Amino acid sequence: MADLFSPEWMASFQNVWNSEPGLSEDLAKIGFNSTIGYGFIGDDKPLGVLVVENGKATAGTAYDGQTLNGDLRAAKGDWEKWMSKPPGMMGLGMAYTSRKLQFKVGDYGAMVKDPRMAGPFVKSFGAMGKA
Numbered sequence: 678m679a680d681l682f683s684p685e686w687m688a689s690f691q692n693v694w695n696s697e698p699g700l701s702e703d704l705a706k707i708g709f710n711s712t713i714g715y716g717f718i719g720d721d722k723p724l725g726v727l728v729v730e731n732g733k734a735t736a737g738t739a740y741d742g743q744t745l746n747g748d749l750r751a752a753k754g755d756w757e758k759w760m761s762k763p764p765g766m767m768g769l770g771m772a773y774t775s776r777k778l779q780f781k782v783g784d785y786g787a788m789v790k791d792p793r794m795a796g797p798f799v800k801s802f803g804a805m806g807k808a
Contacts, residue, residue: 705732
């Protein structure tokens with residue numbers, strides 16, 4: 678298995694994202710576009726980036742200074758826990774309020790208040806576990 682958020686892992690995540698039911702298709706319906714960074718709490722910058730255009734992941738790469746719409750951070754152990762047993766909306770809310778899941782860039786509150794985005798966000802954690 679490739680290292681978490683490595684270029685190889687991000688490429689695999691891109692493929693899983695596009696094939697995961699209720700993720701890319703649902704986001705395409707709302708014209709979702711975003712460049713999302715993923716990494717670890719305490720690091721200066723994210724490790725990996727997923728580019729999403731009209732719901733579909735078009736690139737899964739290393740972070741190379743891209744402008745981000747979202748930058749999600751957590752401890753490695755928390756990422757691994759969520760990938761092995763994806764959290765539901767309540768679990769993600771608890772992770773966010775306890776600062777185990779941090780948004781360096783992006784608005785968690787606005788996202789979870791929109792059910793068209795909240796469901797796919799939860800599903801993205803399940804997709805991570807398959808990457």
